[in-house]
Amino acid sequence: MRASVLLAGLIATALPIPIGGAARAAATARPMRVMSMNQCTDQIVLALLPPARIASVTWLARDAGGSLMYRQALRVGINHGLAEEVVRQEPDLVITGSFTTPATRGLLRRLRYPMIEVDHTGSFAAIRTATRQIAAAVGEERRGEALIAGMDRDLAELARNPGPPLRVAAWDGAGFSATKGSLFDAVLGAAGAVNVANQPPASGYGKPDTEVLLLSAPALLVKGAGVGRAPGMHDNLDRHPVVRRYWDGARTLTIRQAYYVCGTPMIGKAIARLRQELRDAARQIHAPLPFAPAGRR
Structure with missing residues (x-):
């Protein structure tokens, strides 16, 4: 309540923030209280900094289904992306994503909070860019380069041993997903899968249906486990009798959204785990689809 009253007063007067956070950021190149307000920047901050230097990350960082750093997130405070929380936690630096609520970002700029905005990390190149941006802002450039080098080593090792390609359909309740150019599609490719949604x-087809799925005949459906998502009409195609008849059970692999929803330097290790899960699932397929072309499972 006190934070809300203070925030209301600040908005009304449009004065600089009368707390220590902004002053400390101006005095040092290494912010000591960093607050992340984006699920993806959360994970990079957690990889770069010790808990003592993190004011908070979003509550989503503690979800094992959506975060590769959920264990580390348990050691620091959390926020729900509210401006009131910024006032209360007094960070030296606020890190937001390009999809963080525009109203919150605009308010923080108006109140002159030290803040950086990080673009969506939808590719491996974008991951390097975002990691360097955040590392520079928190004064941990060397650590940032080490994280990038580790990711590049992981990706190179995956490329050296691709194995036979496995035809899959990235799939959600409404049909095909992981469009060409998306991080999910890049992750599937690095894991040794060919996403038929892009072939x-x-x-x-703009809106996939079961006939298209039958023609594509993927060996597996790869589904991201929903994080806090309630069932809805978008699940209808997922429950279609044809989908359930041919792709239920061993032909459906449900994976953590953490593998692809956020681009972070830890993604190489996530892809290695995904590759193993794909290969394990493929070994459970003992007969080809009855309508698949010769030579396909």
Whole structure:
């Protein structure tokens, strides 16, 4: 309540923040109380900094389904992306994502909080850029380069041993997903999978249906486990009798959204785990689909 009253007063007067956070940030190149307000920047901050230098990360960072750093997140405070929490926690630096609530970002700029905005990390190149941006802002450039080097080593090792390609359909309740150019598609490719959603005939349809799935005949459906998502109409295609008949059980692999929802330097290790899960699932398939072309499972 006190934070809300203070925030209301600050908005009304449009004065600089009368607390220590902004002054400390101006005095040092190494902020000692960093607050992340984005699920993806959370994980990079947790990888770069010790808990003592993190004011908070979002509550989503503690979700094992969506965060590769959920254990580390248990050691620091959390926030829900509210401006009132910024006032209460007094960070030296606020790190937001490009999709963080525009109203919150605009308010923090108006109140002159030290803040950086990090673009969506939808590719391996974007992960390097974001990691360097955050590392520079918190004064941990060497640590940032070490994280990037580790990711690049992991990706190189994966590329050296691709194995036979496995045809899969990245799938959600409404049909195909992981469009070409997305991080999810890049992750699947690095894991040794070919996403049929981006190949004919699937790629020629704006709204996929079961007929297109039958024509594409993927060996596996790869589904991201929903993080806090309630069932809805978008699940109808997922429950279609054709989908359930041919792809239920061993032909459906449900994976953590943490593997692809956020681009972080830890993604190489996540891809290695995904590759193993894909290979384990493929070994459980003992007969080809009855309508698959010769030579396909």
